[in-house]
Amino acid sequence: MCQLLGMNCNTPTDIGFSFAGFRKRGGMTDRHEDGFGIAFFERSGCGGDNASTGLRMFHDNRPSYESPVADLVNHYPIKAMNVIAHIRKATQGQNCLANTHPFVREVWGEQWVFAHNGQMNKEFIKRCQRLQDNGNATHCQPVGSTDSEMAFCYLINRLKSSFKTRPDDKTLFQFLTTQCRYLSANGLFNCLISNGRWQLAYAGSLLFYLTRKAPFGEAKLSDDELAINFSDVTTDNDRVTVLVTIPLTKNEKWQQLAVNECLIFQDGEVIYKDSPSLRKFLTIDEGIAIAREVGASV
Numbered sequence: 001m002c003q004l005l006g007m008n009c010n011t012p013t014d015i016g017f018s019f020a021g022f023r024k025r026g027g028m029t030d031r032h033e034d035g036f037g038i039a040f041f042e043r044s045g046c047g048g049d050n051a052s053t054g055l056r057m058f059h060d061n062r063p064s065y066e067s068p069v070a071d072l073v074n075h076y077p078i079k080a081m082n083v084i085a086h087i088r089k090a091t092q093g094q095n096c097l098a099n100t101h102p103f104v105r106e107v108w109g110e111q112w113v114f115a116h117n118g119q120m121n122k123e124f125i126k127r128c129q130r131l132q133d134n135g136n137a138t139h140c141q142p143v144g145s146t147d148s149e150m151a152f153c154y155l156i157n158r159l160k161s162s163f164k165t166r167p168d169d170k171t172l173f174q175f176l177t178t179q180c181r182y183l184s185a186n187g188l189f190n191c192l193i194s195n196g197r198w199q200l201a202y203a204g205s206l207l208f209y210l211t212r213k214a215p216f217g218e219a220k221l222s223d224d225e226l227a228i229n230f231s232d233v234t235t236d237n238d239r240v241t242v243l244v245t246i247p248l249t250k251n252e253k254w255q256q257l258a259v260n261e262c263l264i265f266q267d268g269e270v271i272y273k274d275s276p277s278l279r280k281f282l283t284i285d286e287g288i289a290i291a292r293e294v295g296a297s298v
Contacts, residue, residue: 002039002101002117003032004207005085006146006192006243008199010267012043012079015242017228019085019219021072021248022076024086026064029223036097038085039102039113040078042198053081059100082194086115091147098144101157102192103152105140107159108166110195115156116148118188118204128154137147151189155179158229169198170272176200177262177274184260188294192243199268201243203257206287210254211268222250239268246284256281 005022007015019038027033036058036289044054054080060069064087088102102115130148132141139160140153145230158179167175176193180202183189201207210218214237216230243265247254258264258279264272280291 002086002088003030003084003245004115004117004190004192004243004247005038005087005245006111006194006199006201007083007240008194008243008268009238009240009267010080010269011235011238012081013238014039014077014079014205014286015069015085016074016077017219017226018242018244018248019070021069021223022087022227022244023064023067023074024072024223024269028065032087032089034086034088035059035061035097035100036067036070037100037102038073039194040080041046041047041082041194042078042080042115047208054153055104055196055257056080057102057104057113059097061095061097061100067116073093079134082197082199084113084115084194087119094145096144097144099149100202100216101148103149105152105156107156107195112156112193112195114148114152114193116151117190118148118291120147120151120183120187121294122191124183125150131157136149147187147215151183151191153189153270155183156165159216173200173262173264173272174274177189177202180262181260188291190245196269198264199243200262200264202262203255205282205290206245206258206284207243207264208245208247208254209241209257209265210247210249210252211239211241213239213268219249220250220251222248241265241268 040056060067140156142149184204193200218229220227262274
C-alpha cells in the first residue's frame with residue numbers, strides 16, 4: 001500500500017522535517033520502493049487572480065530513501081502553503097515516471113494535485129476504459145497506466161460534466177465528498193487533493209492528521225533520530241496541519257479520520273467536515289490487512 005503525506009498551513013512553511021521521516025519509508029523503514037513525488041503550492045508573486053499560487057513538482061522512480069531528487073528536496077527549504085507527497089508500492093502499472101504520484105490537471109483555471117493510496121477494483125477500471133474508448137472521457141484522460149490516475153480523471157470528468165462553471169465552495173466540497181465515497185465503494189480509496197488554497201483529505205481506511213499551533217513544542221520522528229523544537233522556528237501566529245497515512249512522530253497526539261470521512265483544510269484548520277453517521281476507526285494493522293485483501297502491496 002502506498003503512503004500519503006500532506007501539509008496545509010496559514011503561512012509559507014518548510015515541510016523538510018516531516019519529509020525527512022516520510023522518505024525513509026520509501027525503501028528503508030518500509031517497502032514503498034517504486035518511486036516518489038512531491039508537489040509544492042507556493043506564493044508566486046505573479047499577477048492575475050491566482051497571484052498567490054504557483055506549483056513546483058518533483059518526481060523520481062527511484063526509492064525515496066536513496067533518491068538524489070529527495071536529497072534535493074530535503075536540502076532545499078521550499079516554503080509552501082500546501083504540499084502533497086506520495087511514496088509508491090506499485091500494484092497497477094509499472095515503475096516509471098508517468099505512473100508516479102502526485103498527478104496534476106487543470107480545473108477551471110486552477111492546478112489541482114491528487115495522490116491516491118489504495119486499489120480500485122477491476123469493474124471500475126473496465127468502466128473507465130470503456131468511457132475512454134467511446135470518447136466519453138472528454139475533459140481528462142490518464143497519461144500513465146495506474147488505477148490512481150484513472151480515478152483522478154474520473155473525478156475531474158464527473159466534476160466538469162456536472163458543472164459548466166465553478167460552483168460555490170460548499171457545493172464543490174459536497175460533490176467531491178460524494179464522488180470520493182463512490183470511488184471508495186469501488187475499491188480501496190484514500191486520497192489528498194489540493195488546488196493551492198485548500199486541501200481535501202478522504203479516508204477509505206487509514207489517514208491521520210496533526211495541527212501544530214502555539215504553544216509549540218518538540219517533535220521526534222518515528223522513522224529517524226531527528227527531532228525539532230518548533231518553538232525555535234515558528235511564530236505564535238503559525239498554524240500548520242500535517243496529514244499522513246501512518247503517524248510520523250512518536251511523541252505527538254495524531255487525530256484519525258474515520259472510515260469514509262472527508263475533511264477540507266484551509267489555512268491550517270478544518271473548514272468543511274463530512275462524517276458518516278456511524279464513525280468507524282481502523283487500527284493500523286486492520287488497515288494493512290484490508291490493503292492485502294484487495295491486492296494492494298504493503
